[in-house]
Amino acid sequence: xxxxxxxxxxxxxxxxxxxxxxxxxxxxxxxxxxxxxxxxxxxxxxxxxxxxxxxxxxxxxxxxxxxxxxxxxxxxxxxxxxxxxxxxxxxxxxxxxxxxxxxxxxxxxxxxxxxxxxxxxxxxxxxxxxxxxxxxxxxxxxxxxxxxxxxxxxxxxxxxxxxxxxxxxxxxxxxxxxxxxxxxxxxxxxxxxxxxxxxxxxxxxxxxxxxxxxxxxxxxxxxxxxxxxxxxxxxxxxxxxxxxxxxxxxxxxxxxxxxxxxxxxxxxxxxxxxxxxxxxxxxxxxxxxxxxxxxxxxxxxxxxxxxxxxxxxxxxxxxxxxxxxxxxxxxxxxxxxxxxxxxxxxxxxxxxxxxxxxxxxxxxxxxxxxxxxxxxxxxxxxxxxxxxxxxxxxxxxxxxxxxxxxxxxxxxxxxxxxxxxxxxxxxxxxxxxxxxxxxxxx
Amino acid sequence: xxxxxxxxxxxxxxxxxxxxxxxxxxxxxxxxxxxxxxxxxxxxxxxxxxxxxxxxxxxxxxxxxxxxxxxxxxxxxxxxxxxxxxxxxxxxxxxxxxxxxxxxxxxxxxxxxxxxxxxxxxxxxxxxxxxxxxxxxxxxxxxxxxxxxxxxxxxxxxxxxxxxxxxxxxxxxxxxxxxxxxxxxxxxxxxxxxxxxxxxxxxxxxxxxxxxxxxxxxxxxxxxxxxxxxxxxxxxxxxxxxxxxxxxxxxxxxxxxxxxxxxxxxxxxxxxxxxxxxxxxxxxxxxxxxxxxxxxxxxxxxxxxxxxxxxxxxxxxxxxxxxxxxxxxxxxxxxxxxxxxxxxxxxxxxxxxxxxxxxxxxxxxxxxxxxxxxxxxxxxxxxxxxxxxxxxxxxxxxxxxxxxxxxxxxxxxxxx
Ligand SMILES: Cc1cc2nc3c(=O)[nH]c(=O)nc-3n(C[C@H](O)[C@H](O)[C@H](O)COP(=O)(O)OP(=O)(O)OC[C@H]3O[C@@H](n4cnc5c(N)ncnc54)[C@H](O)[C@@H]3O)c2cc1C
Ligand SMILES: Cc1cc2nc3c(=O)[nH]c(=O)nc-3n(C[C@H](O)[C@H](O)[C@H](O)COP(=O)(O)O)c2cc1C
Ligand code: SF4
Ligand code: SF4
Ligand code: SF4
Numbered sequence: 001x002x003x004x005x006x007x008x009x010x011x012x013x014x015x016x017x018x019x020x021x022x023x024x025x026x027x028x029x030x031x032x033x034x035x036x037x038x039x040x041x042x043x044x045x046x047x048x049x050x051x052x053x054x055x056x057x058x059x060x061x062x063x064x065x066x067x068x069x070x071x072x073x074x075x076x077x078x079x080x081x082x083x084x085x086x087x088x089x090x091x092x093x094x095x096x097x098x099x100x101x102x103x104x105x106x107x108x109x110x111x112x113x114x115x116x117x118x119x120x121x122x123x124x125x126x127x128x129x130x131x132x133x134x135x136x137x138x139x140x141x142x143x144x145x146x147x148x149x150x151x152x153x154x155x156x157x158x159x160x161x162x163x164x165x166x167x168x169x170x171x172x173x174x175x176x177x178x179x180x181x182x183x184x185x186x187x188x189x190x191x192x193x194x195x196x197x198x199x200x201x202x203x204x205x206x207x208x209x210x211x212x213x214x215x216x217x218x219x220x221x222x223x224x225x226x227x228x229x230x231x232x233x234x235x236x237x238x239x240x241x242x243x244x245x246x247x248x249x250x251x252x253x254x255x256x257x258x259x260x261x262x263x264x265x266x267x268x269x270x271x272x273x274x275x276x277x278x279x280x281x282x283x284x285x286x287x288x289x290x291x292x293x294x295x296x297x298x299x300x301x302x303x304x305x306x307x308x309x310x311x312x313x314x315x316x317x318x319x320x321x322x323x324x325x326x327x328x329x330x331x332x333x334x335x336x337x338x339x340x341x342x343x344x345x346x347x348x349x350x351x352x353x354x355x356x357x358x359x360x361x362x363x364x365x366x367x368x369x370x371x372x373x374x375x376x377x378x379x380x381x382x383x384x385x386x387x388x389x390x391x392x393x394x395x396x397x398x399x400x401x402x403x404x405x406x407x408x409x410x411x412x413x414x415x416x417x418x419x420x421x422x423x424x425x426x427x428x429x430x431x432x433x434x435x436x437x438x439x440x441x442x
Numbered sequence: 443x444x445x446x447x448x449x450x451x452x453x454x455x456x457x458x459x460x461x462x463x464x465x466x467x468x469x470x471x472x473x474x475x476x477x478x479x480x481x482x483x484x485x486x487x488x489x490x491x492x493x494x495x496x497x498x499x500x501x502x503x504x505x506x507x508x509x510x511x512x513x514x515x516x517x518x519x520x521x522x523x524x525x526x527x528x529x530x531x532x533x534x535x536x537x538x539x540x541x542x543x544x545x546x547x548x549x550x551x552x553x554x555x556x557x558x559x560x561x562x563x564x565x566x567x568x569x570x571x572x573x574x575x576x577x578x579x580x581x582x583x584x585x586x587x588x589x590x591x592x593x594x595x596x597x598x599x600x601x602x603x604x605x606x607x608x609x610x611x612x613x614x615x616x617x618x619x620x621x622x623x624x625x626x627x628x629x630x631x632x633x634x635x636x637x638x639x640x641x642x643x644x645x646x647x648x649x650x651x652x653x654x655x656x657x658x659x660x661x662x663x664x665x666x667x668x669x670x671x672x673x674x675x676x677x678x679x680x681x682x683x684x685x686x687x688x689x690x691x692x693x694x695x696x697x698x699x700x701x702x703x704x705x706x707x708x709x710x711x712x713x714x715x716x717x718x719x720x721x722x723x724x725x726x727x728x729x730x731x732x733x734x735x736x737x738x739x740x741x742x743x744x745x746x747x748x749x750x751x752x753x754x755x756x757x758x759x760x761x762x763x764x765x766x767x768x769x770x771x772x773x774x775x776x777x778x779x780x781x782x783x784x785x786x787x788x789x790x791x792x793x794x795x796x797x798x799x800x801x802x803x804x805x806x807x808x809x810x811x812x813x814x815x816x817x818x819x820x821x822x823x824x825x826x827x828x829x830x831x832x833x834x835x836x837x838x839x840x841x842x843x844x845x846x847x848x849x850x851x852x853x854x855x856x857x858x
Contacts, residue, residue, distance in 0.1 A: 026507035030790075031790065033805075034788075034789075035809065
């Protein structure tokens with residue numbers, strides 16, 4: 001499908017030069033039971049894909065990556081590699097790990113450029129599986145199910161597939177065309193991707209249960225919750241995900257004004273902040289200041305350190321130990337923020353009588369994401385009080401033949417909600433659905 | 443400052459570093475630059491009565507990982523410039539650098555007159571010695587010259603004698619490694635009266651095949667022929683041959699070591715194995731003449747650190763320890779020991795021992811811990827130490843009492 005190609009300035013990931021690729025690929029030691037592979041949630045055989053780059057077998061390299069990780073091209077750009085593969089590389093003893101992510105990008109870029117056909121569908125089993133959601137978890141599951149020979153239909157609410165990879169991750173980190181290429185790889189295996197179809201609205205859960213041999217729920221998370229404070233409906237107040245989505249799709253976010261206030265301290269807040277900095281630059285509003293307001297100390301921010309550093313480099317300012325009490329509105333538009341200081345011990349409890357006002361023309365809320373509780377309920381899938389679906393280690397829910405994976409299953413404090421983890425759980429779900437369909441014929 | 447000057451069979455030079463007869467010694471311009479950079483001697487690119495015609499292309503490199511030119515192969519022949527032009531330039535170089543050794547490499551057809559004529563013509567200019575090219579493995583060998591001579595001990599002896607009849611300066615015989623046992627041709631050279639031998643010339647080789655065109659590499663208009671291989675990759679072969687000649691009583695003449703020498707450490711090894719001077723080609727083709735400054739510096743510091751006054755003192759010092767397998771002590775035992783502090787947990791030692799040695803490296807269940815050698819079953823083969831990327835992380839430790847010696851020779855006295 002046509003998707004506007006928006007970059008919003010130079011990409012974060014550096015493209016390795018051909019010389020660097022050769023040096024890096026040859027520097028890899030080809031470790032045995034390699035720690036980098038152990039640290040990759042999808043267990044990409046890192047020394048193998050790097051070795052294949054070194055010998056010029058780029059098809060084999062790309063296949064090694066994409067075999068283990070159906071969204072390996074996106075992951076090459078968005079994975080927090082210093083927490084994962086690169087953080088485990090034996091060269092950390094010299095603080096000089098192999099640039100695994102950049103090499104992965106080199107190999108997958110080759111596959112994209114060459115239009116390489118990496119996988120084929122398995123011999124048809126006659127079984128049908130419905131996958132709800134085409135984010136990393138849904139795509140990974142669909143790809144594996146198709147390779148196992150099952151007929152897969154993906155139901156996707158959005159006009160384009162890819163989930164947050166396509167709509168949610170800022171374009172200078174992950175251009176939409178990468179995620180769309182990955183979706184296309186899955187479609188090419190015979191998977192039907194029905195975009196613009198929301199399950200629960202356009203298709204009933206009962207219909208899916210009746211027409212498919214198994215159902216896989218990979219619906220991610222929902223919108224950013226409301227703060228529940230005065231002034232939230234004013235023009236210039238944004239849900240961070242909507243904001244990034246409009247920007248990434250080339251839409252108009254309107255004038256940002258001189259001061260952008262981002263509420264939150266996670267990766268989404270960082271993305272919204274850097275995105276607004278770059279948008280302001282593009283709107284020739286170079287003097288627009290962007291400030292992140294966070295309710296605890298900087299060390300408690302859930303954003304990765306490298307993300308925070310990146311935001312600092314991009315000129316984002318930080319203000320900690322504050323919560324918004326009220327959004328000030330003038331003529332229907334945001335005019336400022338009334339803040340309360342919080343407990344300096346870090347409990348985030350607001351302290352009465354500490355009100356202060358800062359000017360703001362745009363307010364972006366990035367305080368977490370809601371859950372698609374209604375859809376889980378419609379399937380009868382058990383979930384906790386927060387709306388997080390309950391699954392066992394095979395990704396099975398309490399409902400027979402219904403599985404769930406990805407962000408809609410991740411507990412806070414458990415598995416980090418990230419692309420590579422969602423992809424891995426999608427794979428696990430697919431493997432177990434396949435097992436079910438082969439061993440328990442209906 | 444140690445004394446680096448040497449005397450190889452009567453040829454003196456201020457240091458042991460000579461350029462081998464090869465493209466770096468093609469012309470007076472180059473040899474002047476080399477001497478200015480500090481080279482102690484130069485063996486001029488092989489001369490003949492008539493110049494030959496060379497082909498394009500000529501060379502190919504062996505790249506291993508990021509390392510370029512671990513070896514190189516060539517199908518170049520000897521000089522393609524007229525003899526008189528070369529001789530005039532030799533005279534100019536000698537006049538400009540009288541303290542350096544200029545040795546002229548020679549090759550001609552297999553007749554007494556031809557060799558006498560070539561020697562006579564070359565001695566019209568001041569040369570310090572001759573080197574007889576009995577080694578060129580390609581092209582010239584098809585014309586009955588080069589390695590075709592060097593592979594036949596009788597011809598080696600005969601031609602050496604012819605040259606010695608005519609020459610007034612020392613004669614070095616350059617040997618080909620493309621032979622089963624190099625001692626036979628070395629002995630023949632000595633018998634023919636050679637003042638020294640130099641080895642090795644290049645090894646028969648084919649560098650590669652182009653994966654896209656299926657043409658051999660390098661190719662000349664779509665075809666190739668075997669060439670001569672040299673560079674760092676050939677060093678172990680050259681060192682073994684130098685050692686074999688050095689310890690052979692029937693050879694008994696000085697040696698100029700050649701083959702894969704790229705820095706001062708290689709040079710020291712060749713000298714310890716019996717070389718008086720060393721010759722270099724590929725390393726210069728890779729990096730230029732300036733490397734000699736580092737060779738001189740490194741050798742100097744090495745000798746000074748050990749209080750060795752002259753480089754001549756180290757020549758051949760390792761040769762007595764280069765013996766037959768039958769004389770090795772079967773009671774000697776070392777085992778590998780891993781330093782968990784410097785280990786980076788790559789597990790290369792583990793998989794090497796597991797798949798290719800003696801299955802005696804254990805991995806703790808916790809992958810954060812270093813592998814451990816089961817010393818009782820370790821045979822001390824060194825493989826783990828070789829694959830370990832961390833210098834000095836795996837040490838080979840002696841574990842026998844060190845007070846007994848038993849050799850295969852005494853076990854089986856019938857073995858010659
Ligand atoms: C701003 C932002 C930045 C991020 N940056 C990174 C990063 O740098 N690195 C990283 O690893 N992770 C990052 N993440 C996290 C990562 O994007 C998610 O963990 C990952 O996308 C989860 O994949 P998923 O398939 O579970 O869900 P999603 O990607 O959210 O996909 C769910 C899909 O289901 C569809 N859907 C929902 N309901 C229905 C329905 N009823 N019917 C049909 N379709 C439905 C949605 O439209 C969506 O396409 C970021 C997240 C955000 C929000
Ligand atoms: C391109 C090329 C041409 C050579 N030409 C000659 C030659 O004319 N005469 C000769 O005796 N050796 C010749 N050699 C062999 C070198 O002198 C030397 O013996 C060999 O390269 C090994 O040394 P190295 O490993 O330092 O290169 C040539 C080598 C190369 C690479
Ligand atoms: S840990 Fe580093 S050196 Fe070892 S295989 Fe992985 S990337 Fe290569
Ligand atoms: S020395 Fe050889 S046998 Fe001993 S541990 Fe190392 S690889 Fe194994
Ligand atoms: S090869 Fe060396 S660094 Fe690697 S695990 Fe073994 S001892 Fe440690």
